[in-house]
Amino acid sequence: MNATTALLDAIRSGLRVVDLGRTLTVGMPQSPNHPAYWHALPRRHGDMVRADGGSAANDMISMGTHVGTHIDALAHVSQDGLLHGGLDAATALQGGRYVDLGAHTIEPMVRRGVLLDVASALGVECLEPGYEIRVEDLEATIERQGITIGAGDVVLVRSGWGCHFDSDPQLFMGQASGVPGVGEAGAVWLAGHAVHAVGADTIAFERLAPGAGHGLLPAHRVLLVEHGIYIVETMVLDELARDGIHEFCFVLSPLPLFGATGSPVRPLAVVGA
Amino acid sequence: MNATTALLDAIRSGLRVVDLGRTLTVGMPQSPNHPAYWHALPRRHGDMVRADGGSAANDMISMGTHVGTHIDALAHVSQDGLLHGGLDAATALQGGRYVDLGAHTIEPMVRRGVLLDVASALGVECLEPGYEIRVEDLEATIERQGITIGAGDVVLVRSGWGCHFDSDPQLFMGQASGVPGVGEAGAVWLAGHAVHAVGADTIAFERLAPGAGHGLLPAHRVLLVEHGIYIVETMVLDELARDGIHEFCFVLSPLPLFGATGSPVRPLAVVGA
Amino acid sequence: MNATTALLDAIRSGLRVVDLGRTLTVGMPQSPNHPAYWHALPRRHGDMVRADGGSAANDMISMGTHVGTHIDALAHVSQDGLLHGGLDAATALQGGRYVDLGAHTIEPMVRRGVLLDVASALGVECLEPGYEIRVEDLEATIERQGITIGAGDVVLVRSGWGCHFDSDPQLFMGQASGVPGVGEAGAVWLAGHAVHAVGADTIAFERLAPGAGHGLLPAHRVLLVEHGIYIVETMVLDELARDGIHEFCFVLSPLPLFGATGSPVRPLAVVGA
Amino acid sequence: MNATTALLDAIRSGLRVVDLGRTLTVGMPQSPNHPAYWHALPRRHGDMVRADGGSAANDMISMGTHVGTHIDALAHVSQDGLLHGGLDAATALQGGRYVDLGAHTIEPMVRRGVLLDVASALGVECLEPGYEIRVEDLEATIERQGITIGAGDVVLVRSGWGCHFDSDPQLFMGQASGVPGVGEAGAVWLAGHAVHAVGADTIAFERLAPGAGHGLLPAHRVLLVEHGIYIVETMVLDELARDGIHEFCFVLSPLPLFGATGSPVRPLAVVGA
Numbered sequence A, B, C, D: 001m002n003a004t005t006a007l008l009d010a011i012r013s014g015l016r017v018v019d020l021g022r023t024l025t026v027g028m029p030q031s032p033n034h035p036a037y038w039h040a041l042p043r044r045h046g047d048m049v050r051a052d053g054g055s056a057a058n059d060m061i062s063m064g065t066h067v068g069t070h071i072d073a074l075a076h077v078s079q080d081g082l083l084h085g086g087l088d089a090a091t092a093l094q095g096g097r098y099v100d101l102g103a104h105t106i107e108p109m110v111r112r113g114v115l116l117d118v119a120s121a122l123g124v125e126c127l128e129p130g131y132e133i134r135v136e137d138l139e140a141t142i143e144r145q146g147i148t149i150g151a152g153d154v155v156l157v158r159s160g161w162g163c164h165f166d167s168d169p170q171l172f173m174g175q176a177s178g179v180p181g182v183g184e185a186g187a188v189w190l191a192g193h194a195v196h197a198v199g200a201d202t203i204a205f206e207r208l209a210p211g212a213g214h215g216l217l218p219a220h221r222v223l224l225v226e227h228g229i230y231i232v233e234t235m236v237l238d239e240l241a242r243d244g245i246h247e248f249c250f251v252l253s254p255l256p257l258f259g260a261t262g263s264p265v266r267p268l269a270v271v272g273a
Helices: A003-013 A135-145 A161-167 A169-173 A184-192 A218-227 A238-242 B003-013 B135-145 B161-167 B169-173 B184-192 B218-227 B238-242 C003-013 C135-145 C161-167 C169-173 C184-192 C218-227 C238-242 D003-013 D135-145 D161-167 D169-173 D184-192 D218-227 D238-242
Strands: A015-019 A038-043 A054-056 A058-063 A070-072 A077-079 A109-117 A154-158 A197-200 A230-233 A247-252 A262-264 A268-272 B015-019 B038-043 B054-056 B058-063 B070-072 B077-079 B109-117 B154-158 B197-200 B230-233 B247-252 B262-264 B268-272 C015-019 C038-043 C054-056 C058-063 C070-072 C077-079 C109-117 C154-158 C197-200 C230-233 C247-252 C262-264 C268-272 D015-019 D038-043 D054-056 D058-063 D070-072 D077-079 D109-117 D154-158 D197-200 D230-233 D247-252 D262-264 D268-272
Touching: A003 A015, A003 B003, A003 B109, A003 B247, A003 B268, A015 A238, A054 B218, A058 D058, A077 A218, A109 A135, A109 A238, A109 B003, A135 A184, A154 A238, A154 A247, A161 A169, A184 A218, A218 A230, A218 B054, A247 B003, A268 B003, B003 B015, B015 B238, B058 C058, B077 B218, B109 B135, B109 B238, B135 B184, B154 B238, B154 B247, B161 B169, B184 B218, B218 B230, C003 C015, C003 D003, C003 D109, C003 D247, C003 D268, C015 C238, C054 D218, C077 C218, C109 C135, C109 C238, C109 D003, C135 C184, C154 C238, C154 C247, C161 C169, C184 C218, C218 C230, C218 D054, C247 D003, C268 D003, D003 D015, D015 D238, D077 D218, D109 D135, D109 D238, D135 D184, D154 D238, D154 D247, D161 D169, D184 D218, D218 D230
Parallel strands: A109 A154, A154 A197, A197 A230, B109 B154, B154 B197, B197 B230, C109 C154, C154 C197, C197 C230, D109 D154, D154 D197, D197 D230
Antiparallel strands: A015 A268, A038 A058, A038 D038, A054 B077, A058 B058, A070 A230, A070 A262, A077 B054, A109 A247, A247 A268, B015 B268, B038 B058, B038 C038, B070 B230, B070 B262, B109 B247, B247 B268, C015 C268, C038 C058, C054 D077, C058 D058, C070 C230, C070 C262, C077 D054, C109 C247, C247 C268, D015 D268, D038 D058, D070 D230, D070 D262, D109 D247, D247 D268
């Protein structure tokens, strides 16, 4: 049976599509370093009705690209002036856009996805603010879940922190409190598994120390610059955790924003119904 | 074998992911009725370098939602003041956003996709400007391709018009010349097959008469208002046509823009490698 | 001597132009009810150099209109569905914009301006958070300054609160602490003098009670709705106060934003050098 | 009599304020090199009514700064990498904004203004597309008007081209046809008079050759780079011409957009009533 038939059979047999993206709403928590998401309707129904009784409403959006659930392009972070692959950041920029390694260069992903539910493995609803997920935590999670990570997989690290998104936006952003996540060691461990992309239910994927803001981001350097591994942030991982879905078909199709450093996305975990 | 395993096996055996979305670039052709896509980098690498040599670049975007390749939410079009399902358009709007039938209510799609390559079936590179694709054209295409349309499928109608997107943006928009596509009869025929969504390689999915602009959109009424069938516009369908890929796993995950009337998207056709 | 000659003579003799507007910067304090001011350069010098060595840089702005120093159009506030003059707010809106009483209907102002330096009159640097400037405070200020208010004047009420704009943005916005300003009684008193417009060095012109946000704005109702008196907010009034300039030629030229509810402005106080 | 008294007397005696700015509307003609002006109301009256019956409407704007009637900051144009005064364009930029010579550095203007009504002097309603206003045309205009230009004045050059703004937007922009205006020689002549700023009723102030777009702008170089003279574009000059107002008090107060290359403005010509 070829793969196309397998996919169509799977569709016919019934699939469950778990939505891993946040709804984009005006006022939602996001980093103040990026233009806030705003939306308005220039035209509502009734503003301009055609002779035949038809009417169209439309939108106006303004935003950064690192808002809501989003993916970092490799052009997002540089170290000592260099992007991934030793590419000079100044050279990658042409005509005011990152022609190299910009968001438009991110291939859509249909890959094996793995959830590392660290919070559950450590027996908590949610990790402590500023907690650094250690390599031994990641390994304990893998063991507990009885799962392996393969080259090319997308690995999602769940801290449980996403529960604060709606209930306490200030805490979710964690400027004062810090945010849990992997640190440099965890990033090196993930890169050692040759994963294609990583994600988390937090605003910056990696651990933020209390009061430190986004001033130091070693895991970003390890992943984006040193290994060319994409990072997905502000994901919704609680449904996967609740239902014990640790392995799935991961789908992510970023907007091909020419020369941009990232894109808002709505990633999916697809499994049998 | 359960569906999850089938999906993961398919991934392992190698998949081909055909990108059906247009790159979003400043100045690309789009309807003047919607805010133009604009992008700038508020911060480039080097603007603000941290003590450790790290630097992050970021973006600012402003746009309508019906720009680039995009999907129409059911809140986009009303007829005589009513949205799909007889919902009062004024009631659907709460606090200045379409709480009902807005873009955030579009479920991500992982469905059987069918390409109706009408241009090839009619033996042309590209249909004539303003040509209305008739029901007999659709049926001839189906017959030629030896394919069926099932309930819940996503059907993509290819006119070949997408070739003008880059080479002749004014012609692509077709204000003066018109644009080929299905008309009311074709929309009724598609709705009769109980499809979930439809798409095309043109700016407004349906046929635009020369000089008429977007003043009359009967297929939008039939599909969005009368049948609740989503419409995807400005798709890239030439790779599918070239390689004779007429049946595939169609994936589309719109941004969940709360209360908006549509969303830019990057749809995918997934088949065996 | 006619007025034109008088103006040109005054120019020739030397004028002092006191800038009453805030610099617009990304991240400045503004009401969260309005889209934040954002700015980026899509093109910088060097991005695209013409053959002759010339190059142009340009900008991209996104913002609300009630940001920085700004003026409220009469379309900004309604009471029981009615705008100033008993105009139905729904009727004033045509095609999705306030055709009546929008920002484009505000005539540019070249008028007598009066500073009421209430803080100095009360012997403080800055009024207390949430302090309501009473009618007797206004009258004491007038008496102390030895000034009169005439019909058609523009009256600027200084609380000293502007000093927090740069040093403590959270305090300036005053969500928790409240903000000093006139209340309903003060607004009635100002309207009783038949002034053309009023202004203040605070974010909402009127007194905000601690913790109350912008939930109740009685002075806005009195001024905008009942009397058609424009309101200018977030002004810089400290230079006028420092130099005892209480009477001046006030100039304000709002952007004629068609159908908008306000405009950012840079008002001027012009006096002899 | 001191200048303040003179100004207040002039106000009392009655002033006429001639509006030289275009209304900003969605879809108005502007250069495609700059983000288009867009406006929407995120909140309209009725969307959110407070318990006391009050309601506020507000706006969302996105735009370039060189839209509508606008002023060019000195940071707008460079020649061989240098801005006015030999300042390195790369040095002027700090943190992604033109800290030096940006729009926030433009002092508000209250100056003698002079209209050079070249169209009337040459006996036409409107100069021909692409016509270069020669030095002898400027001198003939001065002579005909019996006026002098002084150092520090603001000189507005009227071609009559503004009549196309509403009636034929494509022609106004003049991409194909060209646009009348001064060329390099005229700019040198204006700079020779040590004017503070210049303006015109056209989209780019200077003459645009048919089909040439904005590819070569020698007058911009002469004025902005070589002499530090501001340029105001897309002005409304017909009322001044119609009423023969050739000398006036010119007022312009640009938005102090930090680090931007220009600002939309609404300049005024003030004369006795």
